[in-house]
Amino acid sequence: xxxxxxxxxxxxxxxxxxxxxxxxxxxxxxxxxxxxxxxxxxxxxxxxxxxxxxxxxxxxxxxxxxxxxxxxxxxxxxxxxxxxxxxxxxxxxxxxxxxxxxxxxxxxxxxxxxxxxxxxxxxxxxxxxxxxxxxxxxxxxxxxxxxxxxxxxxxxxxxxxxxxxxxxxxxxxxxxxxxxxxxxxxxxxxxxxxxxxxxxxxxxxxxxxxxxxxxxxxxxxxxxxxxxxxxxxxxxxxxxxxxxxxxxxxx
Numbered sequence: 658x659x660x661x662x663x664x665x666x667x668x669x670x671x672x673x674x675x676x677x678x679x680x681x682x683x684x685x686x687x688x689x690x691x692x693x694x695x696x697x698x699x700x701x702x703x704x705x706x707x708x709x710x711x712x713x714x715x716x717x718x719x720x721x722x723x724x725x726x727x728x729x730x731x732x733x734x735x736x737x738x739x740x741x742x743x744x745x746x747x748x749x750x751x752x753x754x755x756x757x758x759x760x761x762x763x764x765x766x767x768x769x770x771x772x773x774x775x776x777x778x779x780x781x782x783x784x785x786x787x788x789x790x791x792x793x794x795x796x797x798x799x800x801x802x803x804x805x806x807x808x809x810x811x812x813x814x815x816x817x818x819x820x821x822x823x824x825x826x827x828x829x830x831x832x833x834x835x836x837x838x839x840x841x842x843x844x845x846x847x848x849x850x851x852x853x854x855x856x857x858x859x860x861x862x863x864x865x866x867x868x869x870x871x872x873x874x875x876x877x878x879x880x881x882x883x884x885x886x887x888x889x890x891x892x893x894x895x896x897x898x899x900x901x902x903x904x905x906x907x908x
Contacts, residue, residue, distance in 0.1 A: 659731045660709075662739035669707045676702045676711045676843070677724040677741075683847045684713060684722050690851050692770040693719070699748040702843030703758055703765045708732045710758055714745040732759045734811075749808055756814025757839060761822065766843030768850040771835045774857035778802075779830040785853075785860055788869045792856045793877040794884035797825030800853060805832040813837070825881065828853040 665673070680702045687693045687700065696719070701712035711727045728747040729737040734755035736743050748754075754767045778785055778800075785800040787793055792800070803820040806812035817837050820829045827849040828838045836853050840846030863869060872880075 659733075659735040659737045662737060665707075669704065669709075672704050672706055673709065673711065673729060673740075674724070676704050677727045677729075680711045680713065680727050680843050681722050681724045683843050684719055686847050686851070687768075687770055688719050690854070692772040692850055692854055694771065698770040699750050699754075699768070700843055700847060701748075701751075701754045701767045704729075705765075709737065710754065712748050712751055712754055714742060715748050717745070730755060750813065752809070752811045753814035753817065753837070756811040757817055760814075760818045761839065763841070764839045764846075766840045766846035768838045768840075768843075768846040769835065770850050770854070772850070772854035772857070774861050775828075775830060775836040775854050776834075777861065778857055779832060779835050782832045784830070785857055786869060787872055787877055788863065789856060789859055790872070790880055791852070791859075793872055793880035794888075795849070795852045795856075796828060797881035797885075798877055800826050800828045800830060800836075800856070803829040803831045803837075805834070808834075 680700050683700045687698050692698065696716050699713050701710050703710045709729055709731055711729055713722055714726055714728055717726065726742045726745065728742045728745060729740045730747060730751060731737060732755055734752045736747055750769050757764055757767050779802065782802055784802050785792070787796070787799045801820050801824060803816040806816045813831060816831060817829055821839065827840055828836055830836055836850065838846045838849035838853060840849055860869070
């Protein structure tokens with residue numbers, strides 16, 4: 658059951674306000690990188706310290722998205738009554754996002770797009786092979802394909818969790834649908850969405866030109882470890898998000 662708005666503590670209210678701002682702002686990155694058209698796609702973010710997440714309203718233009726019309730939901734996907742935006746219907750993918758948050762507590766953000774090249778791989782039901790170092794860095798191997806699932810209930814969420822649990826990839830290509838990405842935060846999940854389209858495009862063009870050359874498994878492991886644990890500045894969010902994982906969980 659969703660908590661009443663009046664039952665939320667000041668600390669949780671402050672966390673909700675920050676996630677609302679972050680999620681509203683991050684939708685602009687989807688249009689900036691050409692990952693969505695019209696009102697398709699969505700970003701959500703978990704609220705730290707509460708069994709809640711924020712997601713965009715259904716069918717609203719990206720130009721009209723703002724912190725105040727982001728929708729607060731519990732982890733069953735129910736809209737929290739009496740909160741800003743609660744008079745609107747949440748994204749049609751809300752049940753899928755909620756399922757991921759319930760079953761993958763390490764996930765702080767979920768993104769769905771219909772980006773062109775990633776969707777083309779999903780339409781073929783074909784994983785993206787790890788043949789460029791950027792893929793090894795970011796995803797630690799191939800980007801897998803999840804099962805076909807109809808939108809509207811938590812079927813897509815179940816497919817995401819079943820495919821990505823124990824997998825290093827933060828992206829899954831849901832068959833005949835498109836990419837979903839997860840991250841330690843909403844921003845991290847958006848980064849994964851940008852990167853999955855970039856590698857989907859590069860590998861598509863490479864295969865059109867000739868046979869693909871796979872990267873050896875041990876080289877993928879070294880590249881992934883370096884990027885996740887050495888690359889960038891101390892305190893990098895991605896490094897912190899993987900610091901508590903065992904090596905087996907990152908393979």
